[in-house]
Amino acid sequence: MLRLAQPPARRFVPGVLVGALGAGSAVALLACSAWLIARAAEQPSIVYISLAVVGVRAFAIARGAFRYLERLVTHDAALRQLTRLRVELLERLVPLAPDGMNAIGRGDLLTRFSRDVDELQNLPLRVLQPALVAGVTAVGSVVFLWFLSPTAAIALAGCLAVAFVAGTLLHATVSARADAVIAPRRGAVGAALVDLLSSLEALIAYGAVDASLNRVAAADAALRRAETRAAIGAGLSSGVVSLAAGAATLAGIVIAVPALRSGTLDGPELAVIVLVPLAVFEVCAMLPAAVGASRSVRSSAERVASAVPDVVPAELAVDDADARPLAPGADSTLALRGLTARWPDGGGAIGPLDLVVRPGERLLVRGGSGAGKTTLAHTLVRLLDYGGSFSVGGAEARELQQDGIRTLIGLCEQQPWIFDATLRDNLVFARETATDAELTAVLARVGLADWAASRAGLDTALGEHGSRVSGGQAQRIALARALLADFAVLVLDEPTANVDADRADEVLRDLLAAASSDGRTVILISHGEVPADLVDRTVTLVDGRIPA
Numbered sequence: 338m339l340r341l342a343q344p345p346a347r348r349f350v351p352g353v354l355v356g357a358l359g360a361g362s363a364v365a366l367l368a369c370s371a372w373l374i375a376r377a378a379e380q381p382s383i384v385y386i387s388l389a390v391v392g393v394r395a396f397a398i399a400r401g402a403f404r405y406l407e408r409l410v411t412h413d414a415a416l417r418q419l420t421r422l423r424v425e426l427l428e429r430l431v432p433l434a435p436d437g438m439n440a441i442g443r444g445d446l447l448t449r450f451s452r453d454v455d456e457l458q459n460l461p462l463r464v465l466q467p468a469l470v471a472g473v474t475a476v477g478s479v480v481f482l483w484f485l486s487p488t489a490a491i492a493l494a495g496c497l498a499v500a501f502v503a504g505t506l507l508h509a510t511v512s513a514r515a516d517a518v519i520a521p522r523r524g525a526v527g528a529a530l531v532d533l534l535s536s537l538e539a540l541i542a543y544g545a546v547d548a549s550l551n552r553v554a555a556a557d558a559a560l561r562r563a564e565t566r567a568a569i570g571a572g573l574s575s576g577v578v579s580l581a582a583g584a585a586t587l588a589g590i591v592i593a594v595p596a597l598r599s600g601t602l603d604g605p606e607l608a609v610i611v612l613v614p615l616a617v618f619e620v621c622a623m624l625p626a627a628v629g630a631s632r633s634v635r636s637s638a639e640r641v642a643s644a645v646p647d648v649v650p651a652e653l654a655v656d657d658a659d660a661r662p663l664a665p666g667a668d669s670t671l672a673l674r675g676l677t678a679r680w681p682d683g684g685g686a687i688g689p690l691d692l693v694v695r696p697g698e699r700l701l702v703r704g705g706s707g708a709g710k711t712t713l714a715h716t717l718v719r720l721l722d723y724g725g726s727f728s729v730g731g732a733e734a735r736e737l738q739q740d741g742i743r744t745l746i747g748l749c750e751q752q753p754w755i756f757d758a759t760l761r762d763n764l765v766f767a768r769e770t771a772t773d774a775e776l777t778a779v780l781a782r783v784g785l786a787d788w789a790a791s792r793a794g795l796d797t798a799l800g801e802h803g804s805r806v807s808g809g810q811a812q813r814i815a816l817a818r819a820l821l822a823d824f825a826v827l828v829l830d831e832p833t834a835n836v837d838a839d840r841a842d843e844v845l846r847d848l849l850a851a852a853s854s855d856g857r858t859v860i861l862i863s864h865g866e867v868p869a870d871l872v873d874r875t876v877t878l879v880d881g882r883i884p885a
């Protein structure tokens with residue numbers, strides 16, 4: 338993950354170079370200014386100081402220009418890499434969705450894909466870039482001072498080393514744990530908040546809102562504690578660096594004054610030796626912070642990596658490299674022979690199952706709760722992988738591209754996803770070319786024409802998660818989508834699960850009439866009774882098998 342977060346050298350190295358030039362200009366500006374002021378105090382002819390005057394102007398302009406360029410180049414590289422990283426993460430997420438994403442709660446997942454991914458851009462910006470620039474500046478400054486006074490150069494190097502070691506150790510002692518737990522605690526706050534907001538109805542009904550609010554407050558307090566501790570660590574380490582900067586200046590005075598008295602140094606050189614460490618430490622103060630930032634980046638990288646594992650769990654269907662497209666107009670006969678499947682956590686195994694579903698057939702798959710009906714449905718649309726054999730129109734499903742199979746076999750889920758958008762938007766993504774007239778016609782087929790007309794028609798807003806539609810209407814909208822997509826085989830998973838018992842038959846009758854028109858195969862999944870005339874055949878699942 339860290340490798341993915343790091344921009345390529347051709348974009349990263351220019352940032353380090355201009356950063357080092359900016360930092361070098363800052364040090365040179367101070368050295369030049371110190372020399373100029375001290376030399377000017379001796380009131381020489383202007384000729385002797387004109388070069389230094391030009392130097393001060395040049396380094397002042399260069400410092401600003403290089404710092405601006407550094408921000409531009411490093412942020413451009415980091416943001417480009419972030420874009421690439423996001424695309425790569427989404428590409429890794431797609432094969433996991435939806436059945437491989439249940440291990441992490443939605444709130445935590447959201448935090449991983451927003452804050453934790455954002456945190457990864459700090460690898461080049463706050464860890465590697467400042468560390469390299471500080472290193473180059475420190476070495477360059479020590480070498481420069483060496484030519485004036487080797488003793489002063491050694492003293493500066495010593496103070497820099499002490500500042501780095503002491504600052505880093507202090508930072509680590511106070512806030513290493515905090516740096517590592519901030520990201521997971523931020524995730525915990527996100528999880529608690531999403532949990533609270535998405536279950537508000539139940540919490541209000543059972544008077545449990547306060548308990549849930551307390552959970553959010555506790556997660557928030559834990560996050561604040563970690564952030565405070567991290568800030569204390571950062572503050573203490575920058576205090577140590579400032580002390581070391583003062584010590585380096587004092588050391589410069591102690592070393593340079595006797596040299597001045599003995600005549601081996603002149604006044605302007607003394608000013609340079611005493612003041613240059615201040616500029617060097619300003620740049621090197623970033624080092625302990627960079628080590629601290631590396632801990633936060635590592636913690637976020639681990640969280641992102643565990644949300645998108647390199648290897649997709651074997652239980653999920655993934656296209657083989659040589660998977661081929663479904664042949665156009667492929668026969669829609671489905672044949673399962675010794676089929677087995679299970680969920681990524683290893684639970685809910687079904688099979689071995691033997692079953693043939695012929696084109697145009699209306700098959701009811703019955704079974705008690707937990708019998709494996711939804712598991713079978715997810716296997717048929719190639720969300721879950723299978724053992725044994727599952728052929729589609731005579732071709733083995735695992736040899737065909739999943740996308741192709743999903744143009745043939747469609748699934749209307751038990752809890753259909755309704756987007757927080759208009760009725761039109763909720764339908765048209767199933768067939769992007771559909772006109773309003775076609776959308777209205779399909780609404781009539783699923784029995785929603787009058788309801789839509791009594792609202793704002795296709796512009797009716799459906800609310801978040803379909804909060805403004807009933808369970809039966811949500812099922813009808815899902816079926817309307819499926820009809821637009823024109824699947825040859827339609828799997829209806831418990832279409833009346835969220836409908837009143839006395840309206841269930843009516844909804845089911847409407848749905849099946851619409852679904853099985855056009856000679857479509859319908860596999861109806863239900864745990865309850867279904868009027869016999871609605872289906873051609875019934876198979877019963879018991880503990881994931883069809884008893885003989």
Ligand SMILES: Nc1ncnc2c1ncn2[C@@H]1O[C@H](COP(=O)(O)OP(=O)(O)OP(=O)(O)O)[C@@H](O)[C@H]1O
Binds near residue numbers: 685686706708711
């Ligand atoms: N997303 C999931 N991850 C892991 N296990 C699951 C998942 N969904 C279902 N299971 C497990 O698989 C088994 C079969 O569940 P499944 O949802 O297929 O049953 P079902 O017949 O559709 O039940 P119901 O009528 O109650 O919806 C159960 O033991 C269940 O715990």
